[in-house]
Amino acid sequence: MSLSIADVEKVARLARLAMTEQEIQTAQMQLSNIFGLIAEMQAVDTTGIEPMSHSQDLSQRLREDVVSETNQREAFQAISPQIEAGLYLVPQVIE
Amino acid sequence: MSDFLNSSLRQLGDALRTKKISSVELTQNYLLRISKYNQDVNAFITLNPDLSLAQARAADARLTAGNAEALTGIPIAQKDIFCAKGWLTTCGSKMLHNFVSPYDAHVISQFNNAGAINLGKTNMDEFAMGSSNETSHYGPVKNPWDLARVPGGSSGGTAAAVAARLCAAATGTDTGGSIRQPAALCGISGLKPTYGVVSRYGMIAFASSLDQAGPMGRSAEDLALLLNTMAGFDERDSTSLQREKEDYARDLNKPLNGLRIGLPKEFFAEGLDNDVAQAVEAAITEYKKLGATVVDISLPNSKLSVPVYYVLAPAEASSNLSRFDGVRYGYRAPEYTDLADMYEKSRAQGFGAEVKRRIMIGTYVLSHGYYDAYYLQAQKIRRLIGQDFTEAYKQCDVIMGPTAPSTAFKLGEKGDDPVQMYLSDIYTIAVNLAGLPGMSIPCGFGANNMPVGLQIIGNYFDEARMLNVAHQYQQATDWHTRAPTL
Numbered sequence: 263m264s265l266s267i268a269d270v271e272k273v274a275r276l277a278r279l280a281m282t283e284q285e286i287q288t289a290q291m292q293l294s295n296i297f298g299l300i301a302e303m304q305a306v307d308t309t310g311i312e313p314m315s316h317s318q319d320l321s322q323r324l325r326e327d328v329v330s331e332t333n334q335r336e337a338f339q340a341i342s343p344q345i346e347a348g349l350y351l352v353p354q355v356i357e
Numbered sequence: 358m359s360d361f362l363n364s365s366l367r368q369l370g371d372a373l374r375t376k377k378i379s380s381v382e383l384t385q386n387y388l389l390r391i392s393k394y395n396q397d398v399n400a401f402i403t404l405n406p407d408l409s410l411a412q413a414r415a416a417d418a419r420l421t422a423g424n425a426e427a428l429t430g431i432p433i434a435q436k437d438i439f440c441a442k443g444w445l446t447t448c449g450s451k452m453l454h455n456f457v458s459p460y461d462a463h464v465i466s467q468f469n470n471a472g473a474i475n476l477g478k479t480n481m482d483e484f485a486m487g488s489s490n491e492t493s494h495y496g497p498v499k500n501p502w503d504l505a506r507v508p509g510g511s512s513g514g515t516a517a518a519v520a521a522r523l524c525a526a527a528t529g530t531d532t533g534g535s536i537r538q539p540a541a542l543c544g545i546s547g548l549k550p551t552y553g554v555v556s557r558y559g560m561i562a563f564a565s566s567l568d569q570a571g572p573m574g575r576s577a578e579d580l581a582l583l584l585n586t587m588a589g590f591d592e593r594d595s596t597s598l599q600r601e602k603e604d605y606a607r608d609l610n611k612p613l614n615g616l617r618i619g620l621p622k623e624f625f626a627e628g629l630d631n632d633v634a635q636a637v638e639a640a641i642t643e644y645k646k647l648g649a650t651v652v653d654i655s656l657p658n659s660k661l662s663v664p665v666y667y668v669l670a671p672a673e674a675s676s677n678l679s680r681f682d683g684v685r686y687g688y689r690a691p692e693y694t695d696l697a698d699m700y701e702k703s704r705a706q707g708f709g710a711e712v713k714r715r716i717m718i719g720t721y722v723l724s725h726g727y728y729d730a731y732y733l734q735a736q737k738i739r740r741l742i743g744q745d746f747t748e749a750y751k752q753c754d755v756i757m758g759p760t761a762p763s764t765a766f767k768l769g770e771k772g773d774d775p776v777q778m779y780l781s782d783i784y785t786i787a788v789n790l791a792g793l794p795g796m797s798i799p800c801g802f803g804a805n806n807m808p809v810g811l812q813i814i815g816n817y818f819d820e821a822r823m824l825n826v827a828h829q830y831q832q833a834t835d836w837h838t839r840a841p842t843l
């Protein structure tokens with residue numbers, strides 16, 4: 263199967279990846295090859311087979327609803343690209 | 358010092374406890390060796406001698422006080438996927454080029470508590486996505502057996518560092534073969550445990566339902582000691598398994614009489630290089646001499662493991678890597694117009710080509726209208742692949758075959774064709790999909806004198822038996838003691 267240029271542009275937008283026209287074209291070719299490999303799956307009859315999301319088929323463990331973490335704001339914000347007064351700075355979203 | 362380069366971890370521990378050498382001396386000697394050879398091999402991304410030597414001094418104090426453990430004072434290299442407090446932790450990506458971790462991964466704290474020395478952070482494919490180490494933002498790792506060839510991936514820096522004797526042992530992670538394939542290509546031993554045995558806390562996530570950390574070293578005996586430290590329940594990983602603590606070295610010396618080895622016909626079919634097949638067959642012959650019997654088995658759905666993997670792993674990756682947005686940590690583009698532009702440019706500039714490719718595959722297969730055809734279908738076939746192994750283990754105790762279809766290929770050889778690269782993991786991926794433990798041990802040399810790996814696949818929680826099977830082979834052969842000349 264092959265993906266169209268429009269498919270690749272849509273996926274890049276959904277994935278929040280800025281791409282040049284040249285990159286879109288290369289990606290279209292490479293992704294189409296990869297989906298050619300993936301297509302081998304489609305011929306398999308999986309009627310009645312339960313999907314397997316976890317090898318041990320365990321249910322998720324729950325923990326007590328208690329405070330488990332201490333406040334480490336300064337340590338965590340020390341590695342941030344831009345902060346001010348304990349807040350992360352991003353471009354203005356609301357006028 | 359050169360005596361210690363080929364010592365087992367047990368011998369090193371004895372030498373440290375009897376003061377034949379101090380941890381500071383041992384650490385300094387490895388750092389010196391790294392400063393001499395790393396420029397050729399590029400196995401390490403980050404060294405921090407101050408932190409390493411501070412740990413070594415603390416280990417020496419502990420050794421003197423007489424409360425040392427098996428790994429106290431031993432320099433271990435850590436794959437750069439494990440967050441280590443105060444250490445630059447890049448995951449091989451420009452996205453994390455400035456990420457000094459504020460916390461320790463579970464695996465790192467286990468080694469710290471054992472008194473081991475963090476010798477440095479090893480190079481890897483970006484976000485563990487690759488089979489040749491060529492996707493690292495920090496340059497490719499070179500195979501110490503031939504610097505024109507790849508070490509495999511994604512734990513290629515670890516494999517090269519162990520093979521080149523730049524550390525006593527090291528850690529890796531394996532999502533589709535990332536411990537076993539580089540171990541095979543570099544001629545060392547590596548073990549991917551049963552999914553859930555080692556905590557994923559603080560291990561930067563690629564495909565969470567497949568990712569598993571494990572030890573890489575020069576022998577099965579070393580791997581057992583490392584796994585004793587790495588394994589164990591951790592409530593901070595929701596998929597960590599609550600099991601009794603076990604001693605993975607307990608069965609090392611058991612004889613192999615009566616061991617039933619399953620040989621999947623699919624692993625010896627078209628696509629396997631002759632030199633690899635010959636070395637693996639010779640290893641099977643050796644096992645027969647050790648008392649094992651051979652059973653022909655079939656894993657009929659294993660041929661689907663590559664397509665299934667390239668749906669499931671990218672899907673999980675596209676979700677896991679959505680956290681990298683240039684807001685809280687990591688790379689942010691220098692120029693942007695608004696918030697969406699900041700996300701798109703930071704991610705476009707911070708991620709390399711292979712990572713972007715996998716994010717796009719994952720985004721596509723999870724997008725509206727495609728979920729059933731791709732993701733759900735892949736999860737159903739995943740169960741079929743798992744059932745193949747369940748059937749096989751009714752007839753055998755362990756499964757053996759090649760780890761990789763060829764020995765190490767040349768740098769750049771598969772660069773332009775992602776599909777060819779993906780096929781490097783054709784024998785390893787099914788094991789991750791099933792969640793089974795798998796290992797690779799050196800079993801000879803192929804064309805151009807490059808190492809060949811024998812893959813040993815065990816049933817769930819059979820790590821101690823697999824280590825026994827590997828150790829007995831290593832008592833009868835000396836492939837695992839061979840070292841490249843640098």
